[in-house]
Amino acid sequence: xxxxxxxxxxxxxxxxxxxxxxxxxxxxxxxxxxxxxxxxxxxxxxxxxxxxxxxxxxxxxxxxxxxxxxxxxxxxxxxxxxxxxxxxxxxxxxxxxxxxxxxxxxxxxxxxxxxxxxxxxxxxxxxxxxxxxxxxxxxxxxxxxxxxxxxxxxxxxxxxxxxxxxxxxxxxxxxxxxxxxxxxxxxxxxxxxxxxxxxxxxxxxxxxxxxxxxxxxxxxxxxxxxxxxxxxxxxxxxxxxxxxxxxxxxxxxxxxxxxxxxxxxxxxxxxxxxxxxxxxxxxxxxxxxxxxxxxxxxxxxxxxxxxxxxxxxxxx
Numbered sequence: 001x002x003x004x005x006x007x008x009x010x011x012x013x014x015x016x017x018x019x020x021x022x023x024x025x026x027x028x029x030x031x032x033x034x035x036x037x038x039x040x041x042x043x044x045x046x047x048x049x050x051x052x053x054x055x056x057x058x059x060x061x062x063x064x065x066x067x068x069x070x071x072x073x074x075x076x077x078x079x080x081x082x083x084x085x086x087x088x089x090x091x092x093x094x095x096x097x098x099x100x101x102x103x104x105x106x107x108x109x110x111x112x113x114x115x116x117x118x119x120x121x122x123x124x125x126x127x128x129x130x131x132x133x134x135x136x137x138x139x140x141x142x143x144x145x146x147x148x149x150x151x152x153x154x155x156x157x158x159x160x161x162x163x164x165x166x167x168x169x170x171x172x173x174x175x176x177x178x179x180x181x182x183x184x185x186x187x188x189x190x191x192x193x194x195x196x197x198x199x200x201x202x203x204x205x206x207x208x209x210x211x212x213x214x215x216x217x218x219x220x221x222x223x224x225x226x227x228x229x230x231x232x233x234x235x236x237x238x239x240x241x242x243x244x245x246x247x248x249x250x251x252x253x254x255x256x257x258x259x260x261x262x263x264x265x266x267x268x269x270x271x272x273x274x275x276x277x278x279x280x281x282x283x284x285x286x287x288x289x290x291x292x293x294x295x296x297x298x299x300x301x302x303x304x305x306x307x308x309x310x311x312x313x314x315x316x
Contacts, residue, residue: 017112021098025091032090033083034289037070039159041286042247043258048073050294064292074162086158089172093151097144104143110136118214130211137207141199149195150188153179156250164257182255191249194270198242206232241283245274 028035048069050062065073075083105111115133118126154175161169169175179187210228218224251259252267260266267273277283 025094028094029084029087029091032087033071033074034067035090036074036083036086036159037067038286038289039086039156039247040074040162041070041289041292042244043160043163043251043264044248044282044285045163045258045263053293055293062294064294066292067289078162085162086155089151089154089158089175092172093148093155096151097148100147101140101144105136105139108139110139112136126215130207134204134207137203138200141203142196145196145199146192149192150176150179152195153188153190153250156247157254157256160251160254160256160258163263166256168255178255183253187253190251190253191246191270194242194249194274195246198239198246201242202232202235202239205235209235237287240287241274241277244277244283244285245270248277249273 046064048065050064053061053063055061071083078085110132113132115129121129151172154169154172157175157179158169161167168178183190206228209231210224213227213231214224218227248264249267249270252264252273253259257263265276267276274283277285
């Protein structure tokens with residue numbers, strides 16, 4: 001009878017996890033136009049000209065379109081369904097990631113356990129539970145990213161076609177053939193390393209910080225929930241440049257206009273991409289989605305005693 005009860009409980013837990021996963025997929029699909037806009041911003045594509053404005057401190061700036069205006073521009077060009085370009089491989093990758101990562105965790109004896117409340121555990125038991133959960137989360141994250149990354153690359157390239165209006169990546173099978181023909185197996189894993197570094201580092205840092213803060217400083221349950229959300233947001237913001245590098249690396253090297261000069265330089269690897277974006281101060285592209293601006297560059301004042309050269313305007 002006990003075995004039957006355990007089996008029923010496990011089955012119930014698995015069903016609930018799939019329901020939660022389905023809800024997350026639904027939310028992800030609904031918000032896809034904004035993810036689409038964010039991806040184009042990350043690769044540096046700005047189809048709407050900036051307009052003059054002022055910052056909160058009264059400093060003159062150039063105001064860029066926010067995420068809603070950007071998504072509206074995509075809709076005006078490609079229509080409603082065009083806003084969901086790249087959604088199919090994104091969802092396929094998410095499902096594959098969910099299934100494979102759980103199987104990998106089970107093979108490594110890291111199946112999901114029923115968590116006990118911290119008040120019921122000793123200090124040592126609490127630490128053991130933390131280590132087990134962190135190890136399981138790392139395995140799930142790494143295996144999920146690796147197995148789904150080819151679909152992530154396909155999704156990004158489908159969206160990046162908006163820049164040059166190409167048709168190389170119109171279907172999942174056609175995209176697989178295009179990448180295999182032009183770049184080989186390596187093309188399916190473009191931008192994988194910075195994505196892994198970003199997600200794994202964010203997981204380890206946020207989980208460890210939350211564990212330490214909850215253990216020594218925060219005792220209130222409500223405060224702990226806010227602490228977890230704030231800590232994850234803080235580290236994801238800190239590691240955001242790796243997301244930009246991963247997105248640019250996934251597009252670079254393809255036949256798309258968005259991945260070739262003059263729009264995007266040719267990168268030999270992701271470190272080269274990082275160095276280039278850092279030199280141009282563009283590692284935070286897309287980090288602010290609602291208030292986007294460019295600071296006006298102050299004119300260079302000559303410090304020599306000679307009169308400055310006259311400015312030449314380009315012929316129209």
